[in-house]
Amino acid sequence: MDDRTTAAPAAENTVSEARLMSVLNTAVDGIIVIDEQARILLYNQACEKLFGYSAAEVAGQNVKMIMPRDYSQAHDRYMHNYMSTGHRKIIGIGREVRARHKNGSEFPVELSVGEASTPDGRQFIGLLRDLRPRKEAEQRVNDLQSELVHLARVSAMDEMGSALAHELNQPLTAIMLYLHAVSRSLDKRNDATDETFKSVLAKAVHEAERAGNIISRMRQFVEKREPNRRPVDLNHVVGEAVELTLIGLRHRVNVECSFADNLPKAFVEPVQIQQIVVNLLRNASEVLKDREDGLVRVHTGQDGASVTITVEDNGPGIPPAAMPTLFKAFSTTKSSGMGLGLSISRSIAQNHSGDLIVDPGGHGRGARFTVQLPAASREEETETGL
Numbered sequence: 001m002d003d004r005t006t007a008a009p010a011a012e013n014t015v016s017e018a019r020l021m022s023v024l025n026t027a028v029d030g031i032i033v034i035d036e037q038a039r040i041l042l043y044n045q046a047c048e049k050l051f052g053y054s055a056a057e058v059a060g061q062n063v064k065m066i067m068p069r070d071y072s073q074a075h076d077r078y079m080h081n082y083m084s085t086g087h088r089k090i091i092g093i094g095r096e097v098r099a100r101h102k103n104g105s106e107f108p109v110e111l112s113v114g115e116a117s118t119p120d121g122r123q124f125i126g127l128l129r130d131l132r133p134r135k136e137a138e139q140r141v142n143d144l145q146s147e148l149v150h151l152a153r154v155s156a157m158d159e160m161g162s163a164l165a166h167e168l169n170q171p172l173t174a175i176m177l178y179l180h181a182v183s184r185s186l187d188k189r190n191d192a193t194d195e196t197f198k199s200v201l202a203k204a205v206h207e208a209e210r211a212g213n214i215i216s217r218m219r220q221f222v223e224k225r226e227p228n229r230r231p232v233d234l235n236h237v238v239g240e241a242v243e244l245t246l247i248g249l250r251h252r253v254n255v256e257c258s259f260a261d262n263l264p265k266a267f268v269e270p271v272q273i274q275q276i277v278v279n280l281l282r283n284a285s286e287v288l289k290d291r292e293d294g295l296v297r298v299h300t301g302q303d304g305a306s307v308t309i310t311v312e313d314n315g316p317g318i319p320p321a322a323m324p325t326l327f328k329a330f331s332t333t334k335s336s337g338m339g340l341g342l343s344i345s346r347s348i349a350q351n352h353s354g355d356l357i358v359d360p361g362g363h364g365r366g367a368r369f370t371v372q373l374p375a376a377s378r379e380e381e382t383e384t385g386l
Contacts, residue, residue, distance in 0.1 A: 030109075030128035036121050038063050038079055050109075050130055052102030063126075068100050096131060107132055141244060169212065176208045229352065231265035231376035234273075234300055234307050241277035242298060245285075253285045253294040260301045267376035272348045273309075276356070279341040280311040280369050287315040287367075306354065307375050312368035317361030326358065349373065 024031050024044040030051075033042035040063055043055045051058075051066050058065065064075050094112040101107065108131040116123050183201045242255060266273070281296060288294030291314075299310040318326065327346045346356040349371050359368040 030126075030130075032063065032126040032128065034063050034124050034126070036079075036123075038075065041123065047128070050101075050128065051099065066100055068098050068106050071098065099128065108135060141247065172208055172212050176205060176212070179205045179208060228269050229267050230269075231267055232270045234263055234266040234268075234309070234373070235259040237266070237268075237270045237273055238277055238298065238300055238309055241274035242281065244274070245278050245281040253288050253296055255281070255296045255298060258297065258299045260299075263300055263302060264307060264375040266307045266373045268352050268373055272352075273371070273373065276345040276348055276371055277309060277311065279345045280371075283341060284311060284313040284315070284367075288313055291315070302375070303372065305375055306372045308373070309371040310368060311371075312359075312361075313366040315361075315366040317363070317365055318358070318367045320360070320362075323360055327356075345371075 024042065025046075027044060027046055030047040031042070031044045032040060032047060034040055039060050040058045043053075043058050045055075047058075048054055053066070064071075067075060094110055096108055097111045098106050099109045110129040110131055112127040114125045114127075116125060179201055183198065183205065186198050186201070239257065239259070242257060246255060277298070281298070284296045285294070288296070293314070295314045297310075297312050299308075301308045301310070327342050342356075349356040352373055354371065354373040357370050357372070359370075361367045
């Protein structure tokens with residue numbers, strides 16, 4: 001037999017194996033191949049990073065070594081049952097499981113198992129994807145959502161407290177004036193029998209003044225509280241807010257984001273600014289809920305010493321009749337809600353030495369809201385080490 005004839009298949013096999021190993025070691029996900037006795041035959045580089053064991057350490061070992069104790073105790077039984085009955089429980093079905101690192105720590109992975117018949121018997125291929133980044137991202141979104149909900153409640157209470165204080169101050173002032181008028185009238189009569197009434201009136205005046213002082217202190221607390229500001233990447237803050245809003249939207253709308261390059265950092269409290277973006281996006285989605293082509297555009301930019309966030313939709317615009325009370329608390333055109341969203345949003349922007357302005361649109365143009373915020377100075381960025 002010609003030596004060249006036997007050499008060709010061997011060379012082809014060598015090339016095929018090299019290609020296979022290149023693919024396996026390039027894969028981002030972990031790939032493990034085991035035999036019918038659950039011994040590890042193949043273990044790629046992604047697995048080395050995932051589990052902390054080198055390929056040499058796991059070669060020929062039972063795959064149970066990378067499983068938590070409760071999984072490893074049952075694994076041999078599952079393998080035996082499958083080999084005996086052919087009944088599949090995980091093969092061909094991806095699911096979330098726990099894995100064990102060399103240091104003993106456990107972590108979540110997504111496992112998909114396939115089966116192959118080979119001259120050496122059946123082999124099982126496991127694809128493992130580390131779920132920790134996704135879990136961490138989900139936790140971050142949940143934490144941010146909880147923080148935004150909490151802040152929305154606090155802001156709503158602040159706005160409600162300020163509105164109630166303003167509204168109650170007027171009738172209390174009128175009550176005090178009436179009481180003083182009655183007291184002066186009794187003083188003019190100089191009737192001894194009126195002393196009891198004078199005493200009652202004096203107590204009423206005192207209590208009315210005390211109520212007025214309580215309301216005054218409430219207004220000072222609400223109106224003078226300063227946000228905890230720091231220099232932040234506005235594009236990142238807005239991007240997180242958009243992502244968070246899209247998760248919780250009941251009405252699906254298309255959102256296009258356009259973030260300015262080289263944008264100065266904004267000197268703000270990030271969660272409060274995210275609350276503004278969430279409020280504006282939710283309002284826009286409500287306007288567009290019946291439109292199949294509903295689109296909301298979100299932009300960031302710079303205007304002099306300010307950085308800006310613009311949220312605009314392709315809806316019908318804001319009716320002229322709604323403009324005078326658009327930012328007024330407890331004023332809303334919606335069937336539900338208290339009408340605090342825009343009022344709170346403008347208060348937050350103004351409390352940051354910025355503003356929230358609106359172009360109502362109409363005549364084929366949607367509404368456009370622009371949030372103006374102060375850019376961080378070099379000194380402010382240096383103070384926080386950014």
